[in-house]
Amino acid sequence: MSDEEATEETFEESLKALEKIVRDLEGGGLPLDEAIKAYERAALYRDRCRKILDEADRRVQKLIEAADGARKEDFLTE
Amino acid sequence: MAETVTVRQLNERVRSLLSDSAAVRDVWVAGEISGLKKYPSGHYYFTLKDADSEIRAVMFSRYRPRLDFEPADSMMVSALGSAGIYVERGQYQFSVESMRRSGVGDLYLAFEALKRKLGAEGLFDAGRKRSLPPYPRVIGVVTSPAGAAIHDIITTSRRLFPADILLAPALVQGAGAAESIASGIALLNRHGVDAIIVGRGGGSMEDLWAFNEEAVARAIAASAAPVISAVGHETDFTIADMVADVRAPTPTGAAELALRDAGEIRRQLDSEASRAARALRSAADRARSRFAVLDSKLSPQRAAERAAMLSMRLDELSGRAASALEKALSSARSRLAVAESAAGARASPAEPARRELERFSERLEGVSPMSVLGRGYCFLTGPGGEAVSSARSLRPGSAIGIRMMDGSAEAEISEVRMDER
Numbered sequence: 001m002s003d004e005e006a007t008e009e010t011f012e013e014s015l016k017a018l019e020k021i022v023r024d025l026e027g028g029g030l031p032l033d034e035a036i037k038a039y040e041r042a043a044l045y046r047d048r049c050r051k052i053l054d055e056a057d058r059r060v061q062k063l064i065e066a067a068d069g070a071r072k073e074d075f076l077t078e
Numbered sequence: 079m080a081e082t083v084t085v086r087q088l089n090e091r092v093r094s095l096l097s098d099s100a101a102v103r104d105v106w107v108a109g110e111i112s113g114l115k116k117y118p119s120g121h122y123y124f125t126l127k128d129a130d131s132e133i134r135a136v137m138f139s140r141y142r143p144r145l146d147f148e149p150a151d152s153m154m155v156s157a158l159g160s161a162g163i164y165v166e167r168g169q170y171q172f173s174v175e176s177m178r179r180s181g182v183g184d185l186y187l188a189f190e191a192l193k194r195k196l197g198a199e200g201l202f203d204a205g206r207k208r209s210l211p212p213y214p215r216v217i218g219v220v221t222s223p224a225g226a227a228i229h230d231i232i233t234t235s236r237r238l239f240p241a242d243i244l245l246a247p248a249l250v251q252g253a254g255a256a257e258s259i260a261s262g263i264a265l266l267n268r269h270g271v272d273a274i275i276v277g278r279g280g281g282s283m284e285d286l287w288a289f290n291e292e293a294v295a296r297a298i299a300a301s302a303a304p305v306i307s308a309v310g311h312e313t314d315f316t317i318a319d320m321v322a323d324v325r326a327p328t329p330t331g332a333a334e335l336a337l338r339d340a341g342e343i344r345r346q347l348d349s350e351a352s353r354a355a356r357a358l359r360s361a362a363d364r365a366r367s368r369f370a371v372l373d374s375k376l377s378p379q380r381a382a383e384r385a386a387m388l389s390m391r392l393d394e395l396s397g398r399a400a401s402a403l404e405k406a407l408s409s410a411r412s413r414l415a416v417a418e419s420a421a422g423a424r425a426s427p428a429e430p431a432r433r434e435l436e437r438f439s440e441r442l443e444g445v446s447p448m449s450v451l452g453r454g455y456c457f458l459t460g461p462g463g464e465a466v467s468s469a470r471s472l473r474p475g476s477a478i479g480i481r482m483m484d485g486s487a488e489a490e491i492s493e494v495r496m497d498e499r
Binding site: 010011012015018019021022025026028030031032035036038039042043046049050052053055058059060061062063064065070072075 | 211212213215223228232235239240241242243244245246247265266268269340343344346347350351353354355356357358360361362364365
């Protein structure tokens with residue numbers, strides 16, 4: 001899996017993928033080299049989930065009705 | 079000459095004039111309550127006023143059970159009663175027998191009618207309720223841009239799972255509010271949000287009225303994104319609450335329902351990560367121990383030990399063979415000596431002895447383990463290199479060595495069968 005593919009996945013998909021890999025690993029049926037690869041993928045998904053969680057700059061915008069439909073504008077409460 | 083009457087007589091005359099007049103008897107008067115005093119007797123005294131005028135009013139305790147609300151100052155009411163005079167004080171007043179809140183009666187009827195209608199259409203059915211996405215990326219909010227609700231939602235969301243917030247500004251009370259809220263819901267749906275919070279901070283039933291209107295109910299029901307209602311009112315349910323997929327008591331509560339706690343998710347992630355690491359460690363341990371078993375069998379040290387053991391065994395066997403040969407030779411020699419002395423000087427007196435010696439040599443060939451091996455036999459050695467002579471010492475899985483004429487082999491016992499005796 002390339003990094004590019006990983007960035008397109010949502011948090012939920014990443015978390016689900018992580019859960020599945022952990023279950024597979026815990027099943028104990030994987031040969032060692034595959035277990036190592038699975039662990040590396042698990043670490044990738046975990047880091048990606050953490051990154052999403054740590055994103056500080058979430059946007060707060062408001063929709064403004066305009067002549068050509070609606071557009072978004074930053075919304076500041078302070 | 080004008081008649082002279084007492085004060086009391088005058089007041090009595092006015093009272094009877096008033097009480098005979100249908101114009102001021104059993105009339106509804108609309109106005110605002112002010113200066114309300116509730117006496118221990120249970121009577122209520124207050125002033126009813128409107129923009130232009132005012133009148134003292136009294137409601138006696140016996141009429142109070144007719145009220146379905148608790149009167150308070152500033153409340154707009156319609157009061158049913160008659161104008162009269164309180165003779166002892168010559169005070170003109172309105173004696174109230176019943177009272178209802180202005181407008182509320184009509185609103186209540188409209189609420190009940192809409193509730194019945196939408197309920198019959200199935201808009202409140204539990205089966206229609208959708209669950210909220212666990213990790214939404216964009217939360218739409220329909221509320222006033224100036225109200226406390228949007229501020230509470232933004233503040234609360236900071237400690238929750240990160241999501242963008244898209245506000246559709248709306249009027250939340252007054253004329254046009256319902257339509258404004260409904261179009262906000264539709265607008266957010268056109269932009270594609272994961273969930274929508276519709277609401278406002280607390281207020282009186284009248285303030286919240288837009289959330290009891292059909293336009294809002296229809297817009298919520300038609301929303302593609304699941305809707306959380308957050309009409310800040312703990313006790314009463316609005317129609318919007320009933321149609322929404324999830325009801326939150328306040329905008330803060332709505333944000334908490336829409337977005338999961340980030341700390342909780344972090345803990346879950348950490349636990350997944352440590353489970354993965356543990357599983358990998360145990361996979362490595364399993365692989366290592368399987369390898370160790372094989373490795374030990376292949377180690378040069380182990381092979382050298384086995385070779386030394388085998389060569390010691392060979393030495394021992396050949397030693398035994400040599401001494402057996404010695405013994406046979408000396409016995410042959412002594413028997414030859416006896417024969418010579420007995421036979422005296424016969425022709426070729428040594429001939430029989432020589433033949434016997436040859437026979438011994440042949441037998442010795444048979445005693446030598448190596449020559450036996452040459453005939454297709456082999457011998458087994460146990461893990462310590464000792465000869466295995468009894469099937470009793472073997473078990474399935476026992477490791478054995480096989481010594482053949484020109485080399486050796488390692489094998490594992492798959493089955494042991496004892497001879498029957």
